Amino acid sequence: xxxxxxxxxxxxxxxxxxxxxxxxxxxxxxxxxxxxxxxxxxxxxxxxxxxxxxxxxxxxxxxxxxxxxxxxxxxxxxxxxxxxxxxxxxxxxxxxxxxxxxxxxxxxxxxxxx
Amino acid sequence: xxxxxxxxxxxxxxxxxxxxxxxxxxxxxxxxxxxxxxxxxxxxxxxxxxxxxxxxxxxxxxxxxxxxxxxxxxxxxxxxxxxxxxxxxxxxxxxxxxxxxxxxxxxxxxxxx
Numbered sequence: 001x002x003x004x005x006x007x008x009x010x011x012x013x014x015x016x017x018x019x020x021x022x023x024x025x026x027x028x029x030x031x032x033x034x035x036x037x038x039x040x041x042x043x044x045x046x047x048x049x050x051x052x053x054x055x056x057x058x059x060x061x062x063x064x065x066x067x068x069x070x071x072x073x074x075x076x077x078x079x080x081x082x083x084x085x086x087x088x089x090x091x092x093x094x095x096x097x098x099x100x101x102x103x104x105x106x107x108x109x110x111x112x113x114x
Numbered sequence: 115x116x117x118x119x120x121x122x123x124x125x126x127x128x129x130x131x132x133x134x135x136x137x138x139x140x141x142x143x144x145x146x147x148x149x150x151x152x153x154x155x156x157x158x159x160x161x162x163x164x165x166x167x168x169x170x171x172x173x174x175x176x177x178x179x180x181x182x183x184x185x186x187x188x189x190x191x192x193x194x195x196x197x198x199x200x201x202x203x204x205x206x207x208x209x210x211x212x213x214x215x216x217x218x219x220x221x222x223x224x225x226x227x
Contacts, residue, residue: 009154032213044204044218051213090156096212099164101172102147106156 002027004093006105014113019078021108023065023091026072033074034092035065038107044090050074061085086112116140120205120219127195127226135190135222137205143217144210146188148172148180150201151221157204163188165210195226 007022025031035047048059055067065076074091091105118139127133139146144165149157149172159172161180169180177199179191188207192199202223208216 006156030212034215043220046215049213049215092216094212099162099170100145100208100210100212101159101162102206102208102216103159104149104157106154 002029002031002093002095002101002103004033004091004103004105006089006091006108008108009106010109010111012111012113013081015083016080019076019081019085019110021076021089021091021110023074023076023105024072025074025091025093027093027095029095031093031095033065033067034094035059035063035074035076036090036092037087038090039087047076047089081110081112083112083114086110118205118207118217118219120203120222123220123222125222125224127192127224129196129226131195132191132193133195134192135203135205135224136187137189137219138187139205139207139217140186141207141209141217142185143207144185145208146182147206147208147216148178148188148190149204149206150174150199151204152201160190160203195224197226200224200226 003026005024033050036044048057050067058064121136147162148160163169163182166185205219206216208214
């Protein structure tokens with residue numbers, strides 16, 4: 001079975017400062033990992049994905065994430081927050097365990113202060 | 115391209131009523147999913163269909179049924195709606211495989227009174 005834990009339900013940063021959203025995963029098989037963003041009352045947009053190629057993955061809007069197998073982590077970072085980054089972020093794990101489930105974390109709400 | 119289309123976008127039901135949420139995708143994907151989103155709980159998997167002709171329970175299947183009508187369409191049915199089923203429902207599709215990303219519909223906001 002696989003699962004994902006997002007360690008912070010809320011994160012606040014000042015505009016222009018770095019963003020760190022933490023995600024740990026559990027999987028019996030080699031996982032693929034994804035980050036999605038959801039702006040208020042909107043749908044879900046893929047930011048980036050890891051699929052066993054490079055461990056440092058670059059996504060849209062300046063976000064990136066690093067896969068660390070030894071720490072079972074896939075944290076999302078951005079060097080400088082923008083007001084438009086305020087949204088909810090979800091970490092997702094997928095691994096073959098008989099079927100291909102696609103399991104979400106509980107989300108991290110990012111607030112960006114002016 | 116339409117991608118993943120859900121209908122309706124909004125619905126209010128009375129307790130005990132039934133309804134079907136419709137989902138269709140035009141990307142020729144094999145796998146389709148139904149999730150519900152509640153504050154603080156992320157998206158929880160209700161049912162999924164790895165490929166046409168198969169369906170499996172997810173984390174929260176009680177009170178729901180699904181039908182994979184064909185490769186394009188995957189419907190979610192509430193037989194007897196309860197207030198606890200008030201939620202936002204998302205349908206998604208993806209190509210078969212571990213590393214493929216899912217594409218989501220815009221959601222259905224369901225209120226059960």
